Amino acid sequence: MKSDIVLAGVGGQGILTIATILGAAALKENLCLKQAEVHGMSQRGGDVQSNLRLSSNPIHSDLIPLGGADLIVSLEPMEALRYLPFLSEQGWIITNNVPFVNIDNYPEQESIDAELAKMPRVVAFDMEAMAKEVATARSSNLVLLGAASPFIDIHPDKIEDAIRALFIPKGEKIVDANIAAFRAGRAKAIEIKENFQN
């Protein structure tokens, strides 16, 4: 198995939580893993990304080459578009479609949507609304992880185990909310993926 994933978002949105969960699940599965993160200045509301590489074979580079990513997984639609040159020919974009506008020159929503629509393989929906519906607004990163999970060759039970392990210090309720968010995101993405194949 091999999954090269560009995780993207805006500093403070919680992309590193996704990386932590997938990393823990991959370690349990005895997979090789490299995950380059961004710390420091850009965490203050700037664009942040993390390269997450999972493989059953040894991985050389911490960075994914251009055109090498199987997935772009983003909490913010413009941030998903920022990394297009990293996407492989058969790669999927999994993104929340609600813009996070903290700059003056943020593009119009229509042009963001149009740009995403140009790409052949996209899972984009309002992950914040889904998070609010099934859990809490703060769980949208878990909806995103769920939406990415059908494209990653790790059994969802193993990912749920990692979610449980990460959140159990905060209590059973938080675990349940995050697992509900994960499952909802996963179900929605499976539906989109199946429609694409049909």
Next chain:
Amino acid sequence: MKTKQLLLGDEALALGAIYAGLSGAYAYPGTPSTEILEFVQKNPLARERKIHSHWSSNEKTAMEEALGMSFCGKRAMTSMKHVGLNVAADPFVNSAMTGANGGLLVIAADDPSMHSSQNEQDSRFYADFAMIPALEPSDQQEAYDMARYGFELSERLAIPVLTRLVTRLSHSRAVVETHDTPLAENELHYPANPKQWVLMPAMSKIRNRRLIADQEEFVKASEKSPFNAYNEAADHRLGIIANGIAYNYLMEAFGGNCPFPVVKISQYPLPMSMLRRLYNSCDALLITEEGQPYIEQKLRGLNEQGKKIYGKLTGNVVRDGELNPDLIAEAIRSVIPNAPGLINNQAPAASQIVAPRPPMLCQGCGHRDVYSALNSALENYDSPRVFGDIGCYTLGFLKPFNAIDTCVDMGASITMAKGAADAGQHPAVAIIGDSTFTHSGMTGLLDAINEDSDILVIISDNLTTGMTGGQDSQGTGKIEEICLGLGADPKHLRTIDSLPKNHAEMTALFREEIDHHGCSIVVARRECIQTARRHAAKK
């Protein structure tokens, strides 16, 4: 029996050191090195052993504290970002003269591409300049293994060892196999040659000859190093040299099978016989170096057969910014256009609508209130100049504040404002954070107080070291006392809470103190919103 853990490069190195019998870790926070000391602070074994892990005031004090521990025979490490090594340069270079007793690792984390720094300086030049060995892990496992190896090397050669990390290794996680049983700490014992630690000219002259003589040993250690490697391959049109993490990018560029012979460099001084062998057996050399062209400059002198040596100096490898697999593939193609097996992915074009999203001060951050009051205050003056410093508040340069004119190095706000005032500039305002103030601002403030320089110093105190993630700041709760102790005039040492409701009051205060033609200090205080949230969550 080994266990597997998922660790950042920084954490792997820290854990390796703890398991190698570390007795003290010393550091000042700085991206990308911060997580090294943070890991020691949290590690259960380190806590059980009471391994020193308190933050130091700056990199110089950290380096000296580590050297003192080494003097007493125990294993010590000091970690810093690359520019921190400038601050620690005096004890660092002189520690080569004293040598080490207990193993001493100096870890410098470089930041190619300047993700969170003001330059791309390459710490390998420091090791060369000080004439000490250096290690450069290519991955997280090597970072872990090199801690133990580095301590042993340091003790065997009786010399401090520099370990160079880069951001992409410091801040990248991978699975690391760790030892199950940690080594015991060293017993306290004193140097065999105590005179060597007194760097008076008479002693230094003797020691310098010894250090020069030892260079041969250091090179031999590199030739035998388990971390340097010569990979033979069939195609001798080109020989490639790659250091540290660049080696991994090179392997990635060829999908793991490089058709050309490769020398991997992870220990310095350079293993010259290994490099000479590569030079003699190949038609040309390509040096793909993460960092400045250090190896390339060293190899210019090897050019006795007139073979081509390609690299950053010849423009074949991009000189600016960090490397990656694509840049290395491009460099190889520039020399051997038909090089077999190179990655050649098709990729979508970049989206033309994506806008840059620069970092910004958090909503609810006190620095925001300071800048908006300062901007209001300065509207009254013709040509004010504001001298900034290193920290979150450097973001005051960007929109919407556009409030600072300079940012150079830790502490430079106060001293540059003083120099500007000496030149006749008014208003000359310095803005500095609390942690930066105790790092390197205090001594400059003493200069300004002694001359009653016509400056306003704003200490924007958020009670933490904010930019690096909220580490303890050495001056917390002592800022006014420190200023008074340095001789500040109590009438012009003012304090205010940096809150939106105090905007008018803070603006007036700044104006008053700008109009006071002498050295004024305003301490504007409000806890960092990030640490305040964490403190609230703990309760």
